[in-house]
Amino acid sequence: MDRLLCCLLGFPEKDAQVLRSLTRLFRPSLTAEWAFEVGVTEGCDLLICDLDDPAGRGAWDGAAPPGTLRAAASAGEVEAGALLLRKPLRGHGASGIVQVLNAAAAVKRPEGSPSPPRPAPAVGTPPDRAAAPAPHEPTPLFRPAPAPHEPDPSHGTAPDLSERASEPLRPIPLHGAAPPLSERRPEPDEADRPGDAEPVPPGRAPAPQEPAPNASSLLSEHAPDPRGAEPPSDAEPVLSERVPEPHEAGPSRDAATLLSERVPEAHEAGPSRGAATLLSEHAPDPHEAGPSRGTATLLSERAADPHEAEPFRDAATHLSEHAPAPHETGPTQGAPLLLSERPPEPRETGPTQGAEALLSERTPEPHETDPDQGAKSLLSEHPPEPRGTDAPQSAAPLLSERAPEPPATDPARSTAPASSETAPAALDGAAPATAEKPRTAADADEIDAMLAAVDTPPEPPEPPRPAWASGAPPQAEPAQDEADIKDILRRMRFATIGVASEARTLLAALRGLRASSEPTVVEAVGLKPICVLPQVRAWVSTAQAAEIYRWLGDGNRPVRVLPFGSAEEARDAAMSKDEPVRPLEHLVWTASLRTPPERPDAYDNALFKLKRWPDLGSLPHEPHHMEWCGILTRQQAPMQALAGAAGVTASETAAFLEACGELGILERAEASAAEMAAVELPVISKKGRERISLFKNILGRLRIFRA
Amino acid sequence: MKDIKLIVTGTMGAGKTTVVSTISDIPPIRTDVPISSDKVRGEKTTTTVALDYGSLTLDGERRLLIFGTPGQRRYDFMCRILARGALGVVILIDHTCEDPVDDLRYYLDLFRDTIEDSTAVVGVTHTDEKPDAPLQPYYDLLAERRLPLPVFSIDARRHDHIIMLLEALLATTR
Numbered sequence: 001m002d003r004l005l006c007c008l009l010g011f012p013e014k015d016a017q018v019l020r021s022l023t024r025l026f027r028p029s030l031t032a033e034w035a036f037e038v039g040v041t042e043g044c045d046l047l048i049c050d051l052d053d054p055a056g057r058g059a060w061d062g063a064a065p066p067g068t069l070r071a072a073a074s075a076g077e078v079e080a081g082a083l084l085l086r087k088p089l090r091g092h093g094a095s096g097i098v099q100v101l102n103a104a105a106a107v108k109r110p111e112g113s114p115s116p117p118r119p120a121p122a123v124g125t126p127p128d129r130a131a132a133p134a135p136h137e138p139t140p141l142f143r144p145a146p147a148p149h150e151p152d153p154s155h156g157t158a159p160d161l162s163e164r165a166s167e168p169l170r171p172i173p174l175h176g177a178a179p180p181l182s183e184r185r186p187e188p189d190e191a192d193r194p195g196d197a198e199p200v201p202p203g204r205a206p207a208p209q210e211p212a213p214n215a216s217s218l219l220s221e222h223a224p225d226p227r228g229a230e231p232p233s234d235a236e237p238v239l240s241e242r243v244p245e246p247h248e249a250g251p252s253r254d255a256a257t258l259l260s261e262r263v264p265e266a267h268e269a270g271p272s273r274g275a276a277t278l279l280s281e282h283a284p285d286p287h288e289a290g291p292s293r294g295t296a297t298l299l300s301e302r303a304a305d306p307h308e309a310e311p312f313r314d315a316a317t318h319l320s321e322h323a324p325a326p327h328e329t330g331p332t333q334g335a336p337l338l339l340s341e342r343p344p345e346p347r348e349t350g351p352t353q354g355a356e357a358l359l360s361e362r363t364p365e366p367h368e369t370d371p372d373q374g375a376k377s378l379l380s381e382h383p384p385e386p387r388g389t390d391a392p393q394s395a396a397p398l399l400s401e402r403a404p405e406p407p408a409t410d411p412a413r414s415t416a417p418a419s420s421e422t423a424p425a426a427l428d429g430a431a432p433a434t435a436e437k438p439r440t441a442a443d444a445d446e447i448d449a450m451l452a453a454v455d456t457p458p459e460p461p462e463p464p465r466p467a468w469a470s471g472a473p474p475q476a477e478p479a480q481d482e483a484d485i486k487d488i489l490r491r492m493r494f495a496t497i498g499v500a501s502e503a504r505t506l507l508a509a510l511r512g513l514r515a516s517s518e519p520t521v522v523e524a525v526g527l528k529p530i531c532v533l534p535q536v537r538a539w540v541s542t543a544q545a546a547e548i549y550r551w552l553g554d555g556n557r558p559v560r561v562l563p564f565g566s567a568e569e570a571r572d573a574a575m576s577k578d579e580p581v582r583p584l585e586h587l588v589w590t591a592s593l594r595t596p597p598e599r600p601d602a603y604d605n606a607l608f609k610l611k612r613w614p615d616l617g618s619l620p621h622e623p624h625h626m627e628w629c630g631i632l633t634r635q636q637a638p639m640q641a642l643a644g645a646a647g648v649t650a651s652e653t654a655a656f657l658e659a660c661g662e663l664g665i666l667e668r669a670e671a672s673a674a675e676m677a678a679v680e681l682p683v684i685s686k687k688g689r690e691r692i693s694l695f696k697n698i699l700g701r702l703r704i705f706r707a
Numbered sequence: 708m709k710d711i712k713l714i715v716t717g718t719m720g721a722g723k724t725t726v727v728s729t730i731s732d733i734p735p736i737r738t739d740v741p742i743s744s745d746k747v748r749g750e751k752t753t754t755t756v757a758l759d760y761g762s763l764t765l766d767g768e769r770r771l772l773i774f775g776t777p778g779q780r781r782y783d784f785m786c787r788i789l790a791r792g793a794l795g796v797v798i799l800i801d802h803t804c805e806d807p808v809d810d811l812r813y814y815l816d817l818f819r820d821t822i823e824d825s826t827a828v829v830g831v832t833h834t835d836e837k838p839d840a841p842l843q844p845y846y847d848l849l850a851e852r853r854l855p856l857p858v859f860s861i862d863a864r865r866h867d868h869i870i871m872l873l874e875a876l877l878a879t880t881r
Contacts, residue, residue, distance in 0.1 A: 580838050612846045617859030630878030633855035688881045694711055695877035697765045702870060
């Protein structure tokens with residue numbers, strides 16, 4: 001594989017680190033080995049200028065070094081030509097690192113030379129999805145370079161370049177130890193590279209063996225082939241096919257544009273697809289190239305498949321789902337763990353990217369971490385080192401399922417939370433706030449605690465104790481949400497519906513409707529809706545009086561009062577259009593019997609008598625109510641005497657008197673205590689007592705006989 | 708064995724025979740004959756020409772005799788004989804009659820002595836067939852006669868309503 005040098009100009013240190021890490025991560029998808037240096041150095045094959053930085057912008061606007069391919073990196077929309085690295089940095093995609101580096105490598109590769117053989121994938125991994133790029137014309141994909149005699153304005157324009165050049169930074173080798181730059185073989189065609197840019201003809205359909213002069217075809221050739229085979233000769237570039245405008249160059253178009261133009265096929269490499277798009281289009285297959293998918297997407301789409309290289313998951317996600325299987329390969333540990341394999345650099349920090357950066361496919365190399373090792377084993381191989389060697393440390397948080405830590409000043413710690421919270425920040429190039437701090441025993445203890453958390457996941461919180469288990473009486477509360485939904489639906493259906501209100505009790509609601517002329521629906525939890533027609537002193541409902549009586553017996557609960565402008569709509573709302581109307585006094589009697597009077601003492605100093613019997617044939621009642629009616633229809637009696645005769649409470653007796661008062665059959669006469677004490681209940685003759693005995697006997701026989 | 712009488716009276720078709728059948732623990736003796744007149748009330752095709760008889764054994768010494776009086780007024784002489792010494796009178800009024808209040812008035816007069824001596828209860832049947840007609844007229848009549856008798860809307864076919872009528876008789880016994 002060719003070894004090429006990429007120089008970064010104007011890149012923040014964090015972005016540079018991200019770029020190095022992504023390149024290392026997507027190494028199987030690359031067609032060349034890339035080394036990175038900050039600043040323009042001799043033998044630079046590809047110069048990436050960060051247009052968001054003044055130095056990078058200045059270098060870009062100036063003349064390119066002779067024989068140097070240039071690419072731009074920016075977070076915004078820029079006219080950068082074909083080679084554009086979109087920020088936040090991503091692995092795959094039209095403006096991803098892989099695409100840009102492969103395109104540059106294709107340009108640098110000598111004309112007609114076959115594609116370098118790709119390393120065989122490890123056992124158990126999916127087929128290599130990186131398509132072998134076809135030989136093509138080394139068409140420069142950059143802006144016009146200045147004439148050879150002109151000085152290269154890019155040299156020395158960045159004041160910090162020399163400083164950076166003097167920093168003890170070494171390019172990250174993609175395989176094993178980093179070879180010095182001097183050992184890198186110069187490209188034979190470096191001096192022969194044409195300096196003029198040619199327009200990119202869109203829509204061209206290059207064949208694998210044909211030169212692909214435009215960037216679109218170049219990028220499409222380097223896009224991972226999910227089928228693991230050479231693209232068919234008549235295959236049109238995935239990206240260029242979608243270019244409707246002639247001036248658009250494929251690589252410069254971002255994923256959103258592509259997605260908006262066409263629906264990718266299942267077999268296509270899905271560059272820069274958003275998670276939602278992927279989910280909506282098809283279920284993912286293991287062999288699909290699914291770059292840049294979000295962790296959540298992947299987790300939701302499929303369970304862990306052992307034979308898959310799990311490139312989409314960060315270590316924390318992976319570990320949270322299942323323990324690494326022996327045959328699982330390196331990518332499951334995530335980038336921080338991979339970095340732990342190599343000697344750490346002094347100023348080097350672990351990959352600052354979070355989960356999103358790790359979300360890419362890659363075929364693990366055989367020389368990578370031992371598949372038999374789980375993440376924790378890898379961690380144990382690389383104990384925490386004092387400074388700058390935070391790969392193990394950064395790996396540890398990834399191993400745990402703990403909540404992501406806030407971005408710490410420690411650049412190594414900034415890699416720790418492999419969560420989406422910090423991942424975008426990492427990819428966006430947020431530099432660590434401060435330099436690394438020395439590790440202490442507390443750090444080691446923290447790591448141990450994190451490791452322990454892996455073994456002992458936190459216990460799930462106890463579910464709330466149900467009400468029925470508490471032993472306390474159930475709190476009857478109106479189902480406000482359900483009532484609100486009902487109101488909304490009713491308002492859509494009924495035109496005359498009014499504003500709902502709430503009454504403390506059913507009796508209070510009925511009393512409030514006395515002066516009303518509006519048909520009203522009264523409803524409550526556990527109670528069938530009741531339509532009250534005040535103007536005709538009637539009520540209608542599918543519920544019988546006995547049902548309402550029982551409902552009230554469970555506790556006097558608040559009710560909702562919903563007025564209507566139409567009796568027909570009110571009955572319809574109460575689902576009682578076909579029910580017979582009943583006298584309202586029956587409902588009032590029922591509610592009164594179950595509602596203790598607000599002032600029971602108002603019945604203390606009075607004698608009561610009934611004008612007539614209530615219609616107990618249609619009114620719910622208790623046996624002692626019959627007895628009270630028999631007494632009160634014949635004589636006056638105080639409340640206390642009635643309560644004593646039946647053996648019930650004064651409140652219940654007062655409620656009965658209140659109910660009789662609601663029917664209008666109660667007579668009240670104020671009396672003194674002496675007058676009340678003189679009352680004897682009931683006055684029964686001897687003959688009467690014999691008949692009472694007979695009746696009780698008859699009733700007893702009838703109940704037994706008919707039971 | 709000492710027998711106790713209970714009278715079930717009222718208008719034709721009010722449900723007297725049904726009440727007797729409900730209370731009696733022996734197959735009641737019925738003296739129904741097909742209605743020969745052109746005036747057929749509802750689905751009723753027979754009428755009592757004498758009386759209905761049933762009994763309920765209370766204990767080894769006492770027995771309740773239940774008599775259902777004929778509804779046609781030409782048999783009123785029988786009612787006065789039957790009602791002598793009765794424990795109570797159950798007056799059943801068909802709410803759908805042309806003039807149920809007058810019917811009630813008639814029976815109140817017919818059994819006045821028994822009612823004054825013992826007690827009575829008024830059961831208004833078929834109220835579901837005439838829901839708009841309230842029971843207030845009955846109340847007014849009883850108030851006029853100063854008779855604090857219970858007036859219940861019942862279904863003669865329901866056992867619990869029959870029990871309720873007897874409970875009302877118990878509650879009004881003095």
